[in-house]
Amino acid sequence: MQNIKQYVEENKQRFLNELVELLKFPSISADPQYKNDVLKTAEFVAEKLKEAGADNVEVCPTAGYPIVYGEKIIDASKPTVLVYGHYDVQPADPLEVWKTSPFEPVIRDGKIFARGACDDKGQFYMHVKAFELMINSNSLPCNIKFMIEGEEEVGSSNLGVFVKENTERLKADVVLISDTSMISLENPSLETGLRGLSYLEVEVTGPNRDLHSGVYGGAVANPATILCQLIASLHDKNNHVTIPGFYDDVLSLTDDERASLNNAPYNEDEYKKDLGVDALWGEQGYSTIERTGIRPTLEVNGIWGGYIGEGAKTVLPSKASAKISMRLVPNQHSDRITELFTKHFNNIAPDYVKVNVKAHHGGEPVVTPTDSIAYKAAEKAIEEAFGKKPIPTRGGGSIPIVALFEEVLGIKTVLMGFGLDSDNLHSPNEKYDLANYYKGIETIPLFHKYYAELSL
């Protein structure tokens, strides 16, 4: 541990400089105009993996953005850890809310602000640096493989094919991912589950053209009004989702499981204060921790229709649309929920409008076992680095790929995240605490050490 701390201490500035370089790439996978930047980012990551000491580094082409692969095989008889991360980031808008430009990283009171700082550039890069540390200190205790993709924020649509076509190359004993958060440095935690996702786009069409709201208003269905009515009907007064069958496959936890889950540190006043809301909202009968961890949800991610420019336009729009996503929990299935939503939305559409439902992407929910060698190794590593045993939590986010690894590669995943919920993932002013960044680089070698030991 001493050598690790020392190495990190001596290389802090360089670790930071390299992260800043990485964060300067606007690698927004959702927006085609950034295509070249995304591709450049992949090259940069490959370069850094080589520099750190990885072999067989390759920028593997896919139907979409490439996947960066690299490995270090020290002994075929030793266990192998597959490190997964993603170099693409969320769109940065609304830009006007950013205090500093999303792709010009700035450090303010110990935090680095930039899109992707935490999700996931700052987090996957800890693994590259921890790997460099283990190579340079001759302490790599197991085989390691890196797979860093560029389409996580748009549904990892091509990773599945890649994994299926490279099962041999990706052969490993466990997947290690740092793309989630912990409660705090004082209360380190390990996520033992993730929610799945079904993401759809709905379009409601009324008249075949925008109309004068005076000449036609009152006689023709307004698609914006109808879309609002349809969306409003998707939750009942207890904020349960009303889609028939939506909860059928939801795994309900035992009272003990719920109790231990609710043991995690949580202060409602601080939570509300941080979000600037006077009251919380959610499914009746569940705590905030449960609402974001073990219960499925339905959210409007975007809505638009009619005149949204400056001033006033008295128009009765022809169309109104919304992006809607549902977070899923075990044992819901993304395809099934997408199908239920589509069927229901078409069913409730009145005959004076036409609706069109388009499925974007999805992912399956996962639960990671807490009795596995890998989980225990992560637990020991965090305990040694943080001086405190991590609290098991359930993550509200989704990493669709985790279910895929289990299905295709037949291996489990450990979610060793070092971010914080307050890091503004997917929000303006995303940041990552440098303390977490360095702490992560210290913790990762310990994970490999204990994982190798416990595997004997």
Place this chain on the structure above:
Amino acid sequence: MQNIKQYVEENKQRFLNELVELLKFPSISADPQYKNDVLKTAEFVAEKLKEAGADNVEVCPTAGYPIVYGEKIIDASKPTVLVYGHYDVQPADPLEVWKTSPFEPVIRDGKIFARGACDDKGQFYMHVKAFELMINSNSLPCNIKFMIEGEEEVGSSNLGVFVKENTERLKADVVLISDTSMISLENPSLETGLRGLSYLEVEVTGPNRDLHSGVYGGAVANPATILCQLIASLHDKNNHVTIPGFYDDVLSLTDDERASLNNAPYNEDEYKKDLGVDALWGEQGYSTIERTGIRPTLEVNGIWGGYIGEGAKTVLPSKASAKISMRLVPNQHSDRITELFTKHFNNIAPDYVKVNVKAHHGGEPVVTPTDSIAYKAAEKAIEEAFGKKPIPTRGGGSIPIVALFEEVLGIKTVLMGFGLDSDNLHSPNEKYDLANYYKGIETIPLFHKYYAELSL
């Protein structure tokens, strides 16, 4: 009549060329980036008024866009007609739906396509040309005054001040406006009423920043979802508006009045076919003609919130907004309705969001008497020009200024519109039938003739 027909026939091409010139100005009053174009349009209108023979032509500055004034006083003892129109136009978006560019007028099968073709450039310009005709043929039978403004599409916010400050200059016996529509050339009609307007913008704020919909989804109110719920609640299942007191001042017509109103030619199948809808929507208990003529309505003119770009972004937005307008009928009052809406919207807002309601602009509903000299003159003029007596109808649109004239100048208005509901006012591919344009130029001198005669 013969001389009129002949003059129009001989000058057709020039009348068209001048209209094309006028339509080329993108005089969008709602969008500040077109400021210079709007100002240039005012200069052009003034120029044309001078050329037609008007005296004391002036581009009168206001706090907003200028008002173009011009007059011809032939004999103080004769009646005076005040012609009102507007040279500003609606925004042109969505641009992608236009078959040809909105400000490059194109003629297709006898119709001229351009933003403002009918509303109101094509219509007010008929008066300029009819005036030229009367001057050149020495047949102007009464005094005439022109007041062409540039802020009608944004609520005529500065016209009120101008009218109040110029009551002497604007002194007249009647206001003549062509900014409405008739049923068809075969079924000429005269609008005997207009709806009023209350236009507002609402903003719903949830968390103080955009959030990751996985990390927070289910535990924090989503302002887009809540906005949908609030908007959905503004109509009941019979499509009545639910705002308390909304209908209190609505003047209900007698059965006879309703019957005669419903006598106007109306074919529901054609109506639906034109709009491309399978079914109509509206307040239960009323016909389409009543829903758009004598009943108040509430429409969403625009709605936006969250991520509306390409692809998918799993965000729980901080804010969602909508532009909402209500069409009013006698004896509702714009300020009162705006107040009722604001009060109600704040009342129904749940404590887990904040709402902000901003009033844009409004206008009062009007009814024009059918027993006045001016109405009879219009009736006779149309009967002579079209060979058919006009059917009295109620217009669904709003011309807030009409109520103002009555209040400040103490004079009534005649709504002699030559547009068609199918002219795509406020919609892409706005057009005006040249037959209506020329027919209007023929009809207007007859109005002045009969108005002068009947006033004796």
